[in-house]
Amino acid sequence: MVVTDGNGRVLFCSPTRPGSCADITQARQSGLVQLLADGPAVDILADAGYQGLGAQTGGRVITPPHRKFKKNAPDWYEEMHERQRKAHSSRRIRVEHGIAHLKNWRALARHLGRREHISDIVQAVAGLLSHQQTADLTSARQM
Structure with missing residues (x-):
């Protein structure tokens, strides 16, 4: 699970877990739902894997619209x-770019090491990327 700001800069990257896990389950297990329900008022633009969290977080998680008609709409x-789907996608594109920046790092794109180390590698790359993006922002402001 990756959290970015409105400009696509990585703010948080959760530790990886062994096996497959639904997005919404990981959000619940990591405490994100409780944090959003009790914490400051922020909007989270999420993909369809997080549908249902909006009701649990007071509308703070915004997902693409759910289809009401399966057939013969x-x-x-x-x-x-x-x-509605395109409007959500247009707002969310910067989040996807932030996630793509993580995936561009060779250590994550072609991980050939042991699975036990992938969580540490993801955290290290997220920290380096965050530092790089902050440095780029600082140098841009000085110009």
Whole structure:
């Protein structure tokens, strides 16, 4: 699970866990739901894997719209759903870019080492990337 700011800079990267786990389950187990429910008012733009967290966090987790019609949807509904989905995707693109920056690091793109070490590697790369993005921001402000 990766959290970025509005500009796509990495703020947090959760430790990895062995095996597969649904996004929403990992958010619950890591305490994100409780933190958002009790913490400061921030909006989280999430993908469809987090649908349902909005109700548990007081609307702070914003996910793409859920399809109400599986089959034979009216034309007006298809158009509305597509507009909402594109609007969410347009707001979320910077988050995806932040995640892509992590995946571009060779240590993560081609991990050939032991699985026990991947969590430490992810945390190290996230820290380096965050530092690099902060340094780039500082140098841009000085110019």
